[in-house]
Amino acid sequence: xxxxxxxxxxxxxxxxxxxxxxxxxxxxxxxxxxxxxxxxxxxxxxxxxxxxxxxxxxxxxxxxxxxxxxxxxxxxxxxxxxxxxxxxxxxxxxxxxxxxxxxxxxxxxxxxxxxxxxxxxxxxxxxxxxxxxxxxxxxxxxxxxxxxxxxxxxxxxxxxxxxxxxxxxxxxxxxxxxxxxxxxxxxxxxxxxxxxxxxxxxxxxxxxxxxxxxxxxxxxxxxxxxxxxxxxxxxxxxxxxxxxxxxxxxxxxxxxxxxxxxxxxxxxxxxxxxxxxxxxxxxxxxxxxxxxxxxxxxxxxxxxx
Numbered sequence: 001x002x003x004x005x006x007x008x009x010x011x012x013x014x015x016x017x018x019x020x021x022x023x024x025x026x027x028x029x030x031x032x033x034x035x036x037x038x039x040x041x042x043x044x045x046x047x048x049x050x051x052x053x054x055x056x057x058x059x060x061x062x063x064x065x066x067x068x069x070x071x072x073x074x075x076x077x078x079x080x081x082x083x084x085x086x087x088x089x090x091x092x093x094x095x096x097x098x099x100x101x102x103x104x105x106x107x108x109x110x111x112x113x114x115x116x117x118x119x120x121x122x123x124x125x126x127x128x129x130x131x132x133x134x135x136x137x138x139x140x141x142x143x144x145x146x147x148x149x150x151x152x153x154x155x156x157x158x159x160x161x162x163x164x165x166x167x168x169x170x171x172x173x174x175x176x177x178x179x180x181x182x183x184x185x186x187x188x189x190x191x192x193x194x195x196x197x198x199x200x201x202x203x204x205x206x207x208x209x210x211x212x213x214x215x216x217x218x219x220x221x222x223x224x225x226x227x228x229x230x231x232x233x234x235x236x237x238x239x240x241x242x243x244x245x246x247x248x249x250x251x252x253x254x255x256x257x258x259x260x261x262x263x264x265x266x267x268x269x270x271x272x273x274x275x276x277x278x279x280x281x282x283x284x285x286x287x288x289x290x291x292x293x294x295x296x297x298x299x300x301x302x303x304x305x
Contacts, residue, residue, distance in 0.1 A: 098144030
């Protein structure tokens with residue numbers, strides 16, 4: 001399909017006991033699971049960075065175990081979003097970007113900043129945080145030089161090329177469903193995550209030059225799967241986004257629809273892993289999107305899932 005952005009559909013994490021013998025073939029060594037998953041998907045969310053600082057050798061290993069055209073989305077540290085709540089985060093941000101993720105090089109995709117359900121909108125604090133965020137890998141390397149003592153002797157501060165770094169934010173409180181929040185994201189070119197869940201707002205506003213979508217389960221959080229009708233609806237949204245459209249149905253914080261662009265890149269991650277649904281649903285969505293793109297389906301989806 002001409003005039004469309006790149007679409008990457010994948011899974012959130014790859015190391016789950018329940019996937020062994022179901023998604024992963026019986027007897028597959030654990031060390032080969034990433035390579036197996038990366039042979040089926042072109043992107044995976046890297047979750048370990050949310051819980052703790054990783055080491056450069058881990059990022060190097062993950063880079064080397066995946067195909068050349070593979071991309072990782074990397075979850076931002078919960079120390080910054082859940083514990084510090086964006087207050088006094090300069091050293092924490094430096095630690096995050098110095099831990100080794102720049103070793104991913106061209107495989108470093110969007111950074112996902114996920115906020116807790118109880119955290120309410122604070123535009124002033126968010127604005128200050130967005131001003132701090134590095135927008136290229138060389139900016140991130142420079143920021144990393146301000147890391148704390150815990151990274152002495154293990155920091156990665158090299159960026160081979162000055163590639164763009166994209167940022168996406170996932171919010172989970174109703175106070176974010178407002179014009180002020182969407183305007184702030186658009187001003188800073190930060191993507192509002194389209195999060196499909198029964199528990200939190202599913203904001204559909206397009207706020208950046210890419211779309212980041214997380215499918216957590218539309219009936220039971222982290223568990224329920226997506227049937228053919230739901231996947232058809234998501235496939236149409238994905239194709240519309242990739243063609244530069246703004247799937248306008250659903251909850252919106254802003255009355256202003258994003259201007260149509262010639263194309264937008266789209267990242268979709270299934271996080272309904274509890275019942276081994278994520279890899280199955282991701283593969284099924286990939287097939288439906290590919291069928292739509294082969295058919296040259298126009299954008300403009302308006303049907304709700």
